[in-house]
Amino acid sequence: MFPDPGASRAVLIGTSTYDFLEDLPAVANNLSSLADLLTGPTSWNLSRDACDVLADPPSATAAMDALRQASSAARDTVLVYYAGHGLVTPEGELYLGLPLSKQQRIDTGIPYNWLRGALLDGRAERTIVILDCCYGGLALGAMGPSDLAAQADVEGTYLLAAASENRQALAPPGDQHTAFTGELLSLLTTGIVGGPERLDLDSILRELRRSLSAKGRPVPQGRERNSNGRLALSWNPAFSRPPVSDSPSGTSDDRRDWPDPAGIRTVEGFFNGLGHVRIASALSHAAISHRSGGQIAPGTVGNLLNRKELPRTWRTTGIYLTACGVPDGQLNDWRLCWERLRAGIPIEPAAESAGAREHVRGTGASSPWRRTIRKLAGRRIRE
Known part of the structure; x- marks a missing residue:
């Protein structure tokens, strides 16, 4: 199933330039490419006004204002995407990097608890959180991947996270996109052979795990609440969809996945x-x-x-x-x-x-x- 574009919102946040951390130039391409996809007819077909892109936000307040506005306006689905440095305090608190972020200084980034709170206060029926966090593995230290998923968990949310251990695996030099988001975009634009007619979140996570593992890259993690895994991000371009026959509608041999x-x-x-x-x-x-x-x-x-x-x-x-x-x-x-x-x-x-x-x-x-x-x-x- 697809969300109603008139009652859904997306907030795409990405930090590509930093004063105290290594720059991630591919993040800027992530944002523009993902926005083009979400506003296209083969995906959610959101209006541009319903897809807020924040590239290198100057402060946590600027990012949170956009997030709270989207969370309050959406009645169907809200999607939150972040790409950049994922950082962790000595106490194990996750925060998302901004241009002025520093290691182990949560006040210089976006505390993930703020994001969780904004989503919990919102009125959307469904929420998707996609985290493409560079250096997540190194920053997490003794924390395992399951701890990241637990910390990022929000009731009614589908979480899709890439926690990588090094920049080489996450953002290969010269690539247009980061490894995780690049694989996600490739999957959504080329499809899954033998996959479902609509690329739902569960199918996407399974394919990302398979393809990224085959390339020797970190395997993404996911967590689902309230059966949101059936929510589609796009049609499957690789799906073989023969035209309907000339027989009357409603016949028993018509098994295509019609919109509800x-x-x-x-x-x-x-x-x-x-x-x-x-x-x-x-x-x-x-x-x-x-x-x-x-x-x-x-x-x-x-x-x-x-x-x-x-x-x-x-x-x-x-x-x-x-x-x-x-x-x-x-x-x-x-x-x-x-x-x-x-x-x-x-x-x-x-x-x-x-x-x-x-x-x-x-x-x-x-x-x-x-x-x-x-x-x-x-x-x-x-x-």
């Missing part, structure tokens, strides 16, 4: 989900038009996917979803999502479980959630 509208919270998320439907179908705009029997033109498909406001009627969206091959059992979920957004009804996490939706489909019953939509909408929205 249940977690959509915003209009932006709705259109992003429609775009993911087209990716899952592997159909061009012209092919969708052909499968609709000419009811919608290729240009209409493009206009639908690039809208900023919900259409007043359901007709075009319904034809589009059907032509893409979305199973009949999911079409009503999409319509209910559209009706809820049209009526301005906010969604709460897990407002309706998958099991409940299956029960309604099977019995034809009207759930309280559906009745609430009809009631608050004040009318049945016109076909």
Whole structure:
């Protein structure tokens, strides 16, 4: 599953230049490349305003202000990324390096406990923390990798961390990116052969461990809370996705991983989900038009996917979803999502479980959630 881009935020922090520690020039490339990916259509499709990039932040306050703002604004998912020197005090406290950071001086960096506190105070349903910390292994001293994961752990968070023992392994001279982030970016842009249709965090961690270990580089560590490992960072470019057949939607042989509208919270998320439907179908705009029997033109498909406001009627969206091959059992979920957004009804996490939706489909019953939509909408929205 992908997060709703209209209700998600990313904060990318990186320190490449230092006054008292060795510079890490590749970190600057990490930030720009990761930002491009997260704001691209094959990943989260975040707006640039929702992806805050802090290169060489002047102080911990500047970084924490951006982090608290993102954590407060996000309702779905917030991603926090840091690349630079990871440092540890004699007492074993982790802090993230800034341009003026010094060894064993936590007041010169970003104490990790501050970051944890900001995430715990936020309202996002899910959190991802990615730490690409140079010199983490040397700074940790007697602390093992599991201790780093435990210290960085936050309830409701998926942690992905690279704790390396030396710069040679972490940031090879002349490379465009650091070793860990470079491998992550390569994985997300080239995909995993034989992997899932969407590159979820669990799959990414397994592949990073395999590929980095094969190159003799430090093996990353991860920790998951609340099943966030299923959250996707991007589509899998190496996945073989044949176009849907000409058989009617909803047939038993259709096993592709269709986007689920249940977690959509915003209009932006709705259109992003429609775009993911087209990716899952592997159909061009012209092919969708052909499968609709000419009811919608290729240009209409493009206009639908690039809208900023919900259409007043359901007709075009319904034809589009059907032509893409979305199973009949999911079409009503999409319509209910559209009706809820049209009526301005906010969604709460897990407002309706998958099991409940299956029960309604099977019995034809009207759930309280559906009745609430009809009631608050004040009318049945016109076909």
